[in-house]
Amino acid sequence: MATATLPSRKIDPNLPDLLLEECSDGPVFLSDEHGPSHVLMTIADYERIISGKLNIIEMLWMPGMPDIDFDPVRSIESVPPADLS
Template structure:
């Protein structure tokens, strides 16, 4: 189920928009044109494959610190063979 609301309605009825997002995407319009989409976290994770990118993780404001161990790419410290 897709819901469309204006920015004004969204500002005045955010809780209704969140309830609608649990049933499907909510398109938020500015001056009658789609400008934003509100999704439940489950719908967002389905769209993104359920994996958080490093950029997503770093963008979280209240996320706890975590250790990041990048995968080794092999022997990168050898001289390049330009011959």
């Protein structure tokens, strides 16, 4: 995988500080006209991803999102037996 480094002096002076602050809480997704195209993250997050040591909870974790209570209603519908003939 190719990597690139863009010197911060080539960017709006306030943008690097804003992006660094944002990615300290989690990945920052950059979009183009077709949708998400790039991700900015901390080196620690990147190294955890490439090490292959992430578990499903870490992959699905969305910082700042509230917990969702999920208590599905049990179905009382009866299902006829399958006809395997």
